[in-house]
Structure formats: C-alpha cells, structure tokens
Amino acid sequence: MKKNKIRLVAATAMAAMVISMTGCGGGSKAEKPAEDSAEGKTYKVGIMQLVEHPALDAATQGFQDKLKELLGDSVTFDVQNAQGESTNCTTIATKFVSDDVDLIMANATGAVQAAAAATSEIPIVGTSVTDFKTAGVVESNDAPGRNVTGVSDLTPIDEQIKLLQKVCPDAKKVAIVYCSAEPNSIFQSELAQKALTEAGIEFKEYTAADSNEIQAVITKAVSECDTVFIPTDNTMASNMEIVKNVTVPAGIPVFAGEEGMCKSGGLATLSISFYELGQKAGQMAYDILVNGGDPATTPIGFVSDNIVPKYNAEIAKALDITMPEGFEAIQ
Numbered sequence: 001m002k003k004n005k006i007r008l009v010a011a012t013a014m015a016a017m018v019i020s021m022t023g024c025g026g027g028s029k030a031e032k033p034a035e036d037s038a039e040g041k042t043y044k045v046g047i048m049q050l051v052e053h054p055a056l057d058a059a060t061q062g063f064q065d066k067l068k069e070l071l072g073d074s075v076t077f078d079v080q081n082a083q084g085e086s087t088n089c090t091t092i093a094t095k096f097v098s099d100d101v102d103l104i105m106a107n108a109t110g111a112v113q114a115a116a117a118a119t120s121e122i123p124i125v126g127t128s129v130t131d132f133k134t135a136g137v138v139e140s141n142d143a144p145g146r147n148v149t150g151v152s153d154l155t156p157i158d159e160q161i162k163l164l165q166k167v168c169p170d171a172k173k174v175a176i177v178y179c180s181a182e183p184n185s186i187f188q189s190e191l192a193q194k195a196l197t198e199a200g201i202e203f204k205e206y207t208a209a210d211s212n213e214i215q216a217v218i219t220k221a222v223s224e225c226d227t228v229f230i231p232t233d234n235t236m237a238s239n240m241e242i243v244k245n246v247t248v249p250a251g252i253p254v255f256a257g258e259e260g261m262c263k264s265g266g267l268a269t270l271s272i273s274f275y276e277l278g279q280k281a282g283q284m285a286y287d288i289l290v291n292g293g294d295p296a297t298t299p300i301g302f303v304s305d306n307i308v309p310k311y312n313a314e315i316a317k318a319l320d321i322t323m324p325e326g327f328e329a330i331q
Contacts, residue, residue, distance in 0.1 A: 043075045043289050046096035049301050050108035051084035053237045054260030055274040059127045062278025063105055071102045080302045087186045089114035108234050116148050121297050123288045126150030127281040130184035132300050141300040149295040151281045152302050155270050157191035163270050164255045168227050172258045175204040175221035175228045179235035180207035188231035214239050222250040232257035240264035248318050268311040
C-alpha cells in the first residue's frame with residue numbers, strides 16, 4: 001500500500017511536470033503567430049510602367065532591386081505595362097486598387113496621373129516624372145499634400161543647352177521637339193526656351209500629338225533648323241529610331257534628355273542614371289511600407305549625383321563630329 005502511494009505521488013509529480021512543460025510549449029506556440037505577423041509580413045506592390053523603353057525599364061529594375069535588397073522575399077510585385085495607352089493606365093490602376101495592393105509604383109507621368117485618379121488612400125511612389133506639380137498630382141514638390149510622392153528625372157535644362165553649345169558652337173536655330181500630350185515635356189520646353197533665349201540662340205517648337213506624327217514633325221524640323229533638342233519625352237523616347245532615320249541622313253545632330261534616347265539615335269546628352277532613379281524610389285517605398293512614412297509630407301526627390309555628359313559614338317562618326325574632351329561614350 002505504501003509503495004502504491006509512493007508511485008501515485010511520483011506519477012502525479014510527473015504529470016504536473018508534463019502539464020507544466022506542455023503549458024510552456026503551448027505558450028510559445030500561442031505567441032509565435034503574433035511574432036510571425038510582425039516579422040513575416042509580406043507586401044504587395046503594384047508597378048505600372050507607361051511604356052517600354054530603356055530608361056523606364058531601368059527605373060523599374062532599380063526599384064525592384066532596391067526593395068528586394070531591403071525586404072527579400074517579403075515583397076511581391078505585380079508588374080504591368082500600359083503600352084503607352086492612357087486607357088490601359090486607368091485599367092491597371094483600377095486593378096491595383098481592387099487587389100488592395102500595399103503601394104503603387106507609377107513609372108512616368110501618365111502612369112502616376114492614372115494612379116492618383118484611381119485612389120487617394122493607397123500610397124503612390126512615382127518615378128521618371130519631370131515635375132510632379134505640373135503633372136497635377138501633388139500640391140507642391142516640397143510638401144505633396146496627398147498620397148503621392150516620388151523621384152523626378154529632371155536634369156538641369158540650362159546645362160543641357162550649354163552642352164549643346166559646347167558640341168555645336170555654330171548652332172543658329174534649335175528645334176525643340178516633343179509630344180504635345182505630355183505635360184512634363186511642355187514644362188521642359190519652356191525651360192529650354194528660356195535657356196536658349198539667354199544664350200542668344202533662335203529656336204522653334206515642333207510638336208507631335210502621337211507617334212504617328214513623329215516622322216512628319218521631325219522631317220519639318222530638320223528642314224528649318226540646324227540642331228534638335230528633345231527633352232525626356234516618353235513618346236519620343238519610344239520612337240528614336242524614326243528620329244535617327246531622319247536626322248542622320250540630313251546631317252542634323254540631336255541632343256536628347258537622357259541616355260537611353262541618346263543611345264537609340266541622339267548625339268549627346270547630360271544624363272542621369274534611371275536605374276539610380278528607381279533605386280531612390282525603392283528606398284522611398286520601403287520607408288513608407290516599413291517605417292510608416294507619409295507620402296503627403298515626403299518631398300519629391302531628385303538625382304543629383306552621376307550627371308555626366310555622354311555621347312553616341314556611332315552618331316558622332318556618322319555626322320563627322322569630333323566630341324569635346326570630357327564626354328563619355330555610351331556603351
């Protein structure tokens with residue numbers, strides 16, 4: 001009887017120990033999901049790119065690479081290309097809102113305008129936009145005042161004109177060519193006109209409503225001017241081969257707003273890195289998603305580093321132009 005009592009006490013103690021251990025283990029499991037929900041949160045990011053061309057492609061890649069670097073597998077992307085159509089931008093933006101993405105990256109002016117029209121709640125980070133205020137998506141570049149912020153691709157237009165003068169010191173009349181449907185191109189044209197006026201160089205604007213008009217517009221421009229300046233314009237960027245096929249036979253140099261355009265048919269540019277532009281936008285997105293940053297109070301960013309004069313060696317040779325020192329050949 002005594003032995004049975006001892007066994008009973010031991011069994012009771014053992015049971016209590018097991019229950020205690022099970023309780024501790026159960027406590028850990030109960031807390032783990034909460035821990036996982038904090039550390040293992042995943043983010044859905046919708047990326048809307050207006051059109052496919054090297055500059056915008058580089059910005060999208062830079063954005064994705066930066067967020068992958070910072071968030072690893074915790075971020076997923078839904079990448080959509082609007083093929084240059086505003087109606088597609090609207091459809092894509094509506095899809096992102098319906099999918100309840102955590103953030104929208106809008107690449108180029110038309111894309112950010114469509115995203116801003118589709119939602120006033122989901123954070124939007126724009127990139128490859130020259131002036132966000134001119135695009136009508138923020139109250140000011142210093143204090144956006146709504147759910148939109150981003151990074152501008154504006155290079156100093158006055159410096160672009162100085163570059164033009166350095167390469168073509170005898171330029172008498174400059175054609176400013178762009179798509180009239182792009183507000184940021186109009187903004188850049190105004191800056192170019194001011195710089196050319198100050199430099200004492202005559203100029204004339206030539207605008208195409210869409211890609212179908214580019215060949216006729218550029219043909220007219222080279223018949224009346226001796227130099228062409230094209231700002232960072234998405235329609236023109238997607239059709240630089242047409243520009244090249246008209247300007248090179250005519251012996252007319254083209255100064256483009258960014259490196260991708262220059263590589264596809266321009267002579268020279270003062271270029272920023274669109275990949276770096278995307279990286280900066282990616283950092284902004286991370287701050288919003290993870291650190292609670294507010295787009296309304298996040299100033300528009302600018303890429304001020306690595307702005308270098310570059311040229312297209314093939315075009316320079318075709319036009320028989322010797323580039324000044326300090327210019328880097330585009331690879």
